[in-house]
Amino acid sequence: MTAERDAQLALAQSERRFRLLVGGITDYAIVMLDPNGVVTKWNRGAQQINGYADGEIIGRHFSVFYTAKDRQAGAPARALETALRDGRFDAEGWRVCKDGRRFWASVVIDPIYDEDDRFIGFAKITRDVSAKKAAQEALIQSERQFRTLVSGVTDYAIYMLDPNGVVANWNTGAQHIKGYAADEIVGRHFSIFYTRDDRAVGTPLRALKTAADQGRYEAEGWRVRKDGSLFWASVIIDAIREEGGALIGFAKITRDITDKRRAQLDLQRAHEQLAQSQKLEALGKLTGGVAHDFNNLLMVVSGQAQLLRRHLKDDPRSLRALDAVEASARRGEELTRHLLSFSRRQRLSPAPVSLSDRATGLSELLSASLPRSIQLEMDLPGDLWPIAVDIGEFELAVLNLTVNARDAMPRGGAIQLRAQNRSLNGTETPDRLQGDFVALSVEDTGSGIPPDILPRIFDPFFTTKDVDKGTGLGLSQVYGFAQQSGGQVTVASQLGAGAAFTLYLPRADRAPQAQDEPEAAELSRRGRILLVEDNPDVADVAARMLEELGHEVVAASGGLPGLRKLESEGPFDLVLSDIVMAGEMDGLEMARKIRVRSPATPVLLATGYSEAAARIGAEFPILRKPYRLADLNRSIAKLLARPRASVVRLEEARRARDQKPEA
Known part of the structure; x- marks a missing residue:
């Protein structure tokens, strides 16, 4: 008897502790139902979650917790039937509080049997999981919006890869950029987008390994479309892991930046070309100036050699030496010609x-x-x-x-x-x-x-x-x-x-025309020539060359002295002047003033600096330094072969000058 009484006391104590435990739980509504679904017991959590006091709910059918729609559809009865048949009913759904407020509930209903295995009712546990439901719906909505967004993006190829690099899904942008429809590419390895060379060196696999090891892979490079054409791509691959850290795949974003790449290359080429142009322009200025000075030196050497040749006709040894001098001068002329051509100061006749x-x-x-x-x-x-x-x-x-x-x-x-x-x-x-x-x-x-x-x-x-x-x-x-x-x-x-x-x-704007045969050089008639040259050595050799051709020469050292000589010692049959001269007036300015003051006097401009000649164009005839006797004679002959009326006016001007009373 003592053992039996002790067992009963222990059982009573265990039940009391259990009731205290159940009664103290507030996060779960624990409810006992009779076999018909009528509430027989109710804990504090049930009161807190559903809003009913014990006296308000015990004795009422548990369907009061369901929405009217669910009651009408017979959901409460099916829940009890399922629990009795399957041993448990487990579901989520909307439930109703006393004040009519709805909450999302997680519900478990288990059948209860006594020690004789007789069915005596149900144990129902309910938990308010509204916050979880709201979070799930928010996540679903977010995923839905994200899918809509990703699907609608056309400027970016956005798609998923499995851990092995196989394409798992495909957006509109990916189809637009790469040319594949979803059913053509899903299930294929993403290395298909890489060039053959990149695949051969393992670039696709290295990209996945970098993303897996570091979380992200980011690069630019050539990629291949379905039709085989190439485009320059900006690529980002992010590793995707589950909560436990296991790799479940990759998110890959690709953008076609071919235009940007082309613009970068164009800008780079432009910078390189600008630097090259500036360097060549600086070299051009230097070489142009050097060529100008060199031409004056060659003018002296070449001119003196030609003059000596005319007076050493019977001295073979001296003539051989002059041959070498003149050959070197011609070589120097060729070098300056190249220099002037590079510096774009060579006078061209296109x-x-x-x-x-x-x-x-x-x-x-x-x-x-x-x-x-x-x-x-x-x-x-x-x-x-x-x-x-x-x-x-x-x-x-x-x-x-x-x-x-x-x-x-x-x-x-x-x-x-x-x-x-x-x-x-x-x-x-x-x-x-x-x-x-x-x-x-x-x-x-x-x-x-x-x-x-x-x-x-x-x-x-x-x-x-x-x-x-x-x-x-x-x-x-x-x-x-x-x-x-x-x-x-x-x-x-x-x-x-x-x-x-x-x-x-x-391309020329007109067709080529037949060229007339060049006329043979003729000896110019003798004349009185004003020579204007600021380089004494060049002036000396030019004067001797003119005299060798039979002309009378009056020399001036610059533009202003040349105009004074023209007025005080004129008239002249011709003015031969350098273009680039130091002082207040260069040869071009002087030539223009002569054209106004003495229109009948022809002007022949000589220069070794073809940029100056380019400024003149066809305004005055040009003789390029260093010139030879034949070049000088041909240019003068052409200018002196003018209509007789001009010659008569010159003769009259001479007579008028000679008849001037002495001061």
Whole structure:
């Protein structure tokens, strides 16, 4: 009896503790129902969650907690049936408090049996999970909005990859940028978007590994569309992990930034071209000034040599020495010509030229400079547009390119000279040429040009040849000629695969005209000439050359002294003047004043600085320094061969001067 009583006391104590425990729970509504669903017991949590006091709810059917819609649909009865049949009912749904407020509830209903396994009712546990429900709905709404947003984005390719890099989904932007529809790409590996070279070196797998190890991979590079075309892409790959940290895939965002990349490259090229142009412009100014001074020196050397030759006809030894002097002077003239061409101060006389018509002559000119081990191939179609160039400078430029190609092939090879018509829109060449041009290319099969040398190949005096193999001015002449002609020269080269230089020359606005045969030089009639020159050495040799031609010479040392001599010692048959002179008045200003004061007096301007000559244009005839006796005689003869009326007026002016009373 004692043992039985102790057991009953222990059981009673256990039940009391259980009731205290259940009664103290406030986060869960714990309710006992009879087999029909009537509330028989109620804890404090039930009162707090549902709002009913014990006396208000015990004895009432638990369906009072359901919405009217659920009651009408029989949800309470089905819940009890499920619990009795399956051993448990577990669900979530809307429930109603005493005050009519609804909350989202997590509900568990278990059937209860006594010690004899007789069904005696149900235990119902309810928890208010409204906050969780709201969070879930917010998440669902957010995901829905995100999916809508991602799907509607067309400027970005946004898609998911599984941990192995297989495409799991696909947005409209991805289809727009890459060209694949969703059913064509989902399930395929994302490496399909990479170039063959990138796949060969493992770039796609390295991208995933970087994202997995560091959380993000970010890069730019070429990617491939479905049609095989390339685009420059900005790519971000983020690793996606579950709460436990396990990798579940990758989010990949790709943007087509080809236009941005092109703009960056254009800006980079523009900066490089500006720096190159500034460097070449500075070199041009320097070389132009040097050439001007050098021409004056050559004028003295060449002129004196020509004068000596006329007086040493019977001295073979002296004549041989003069031959060497004059040959060196001519070589110096050629060097200054290259310098002036590079600095764009060489005076050009552009005229329409047909390359097709000159193919034979050009072939003969170039072939003469090539050994038998080098084959010259020419392709100058008959439909080429005429070009506007100075033919002498053009032939020299092509010859310089051919010689440069020849020197790159000491063991022989082939040179291809091709031309084609090109209409440029400003994007094909570094200088953004626009309009109609003929592109003349000279390609060789030589060793190519090292990349570190390419930026310097047009610099004057720059050469990789031996000291006695070149001056470093050939390509400088080509550059200057192209620029001054309104075109451009470009170069492309690869080591071991030769080089290709392309001259872009502007299309002429008219067809070439037949040229008259040049007239033989005639000896000018003798005249009285005013020589204006500020360099004493040049003035001396010029005066002696004029006297050698039989002219009377009066010299002046500058523009203002020249005008005074014209007024005090005139008239003169001709005025020969330098253009660039120190002092208050240069040769051009003086020539313009002479034209006003003495219109019948012709003026011949001489210069070794062709930028000055370019300013004059056709306003006055120009004689380029250093000039020879024959050049001087031909220019004077042309100017003195004027109508007789002018000569008569000069004779009258002379007589009037001679009859002036002495002061």
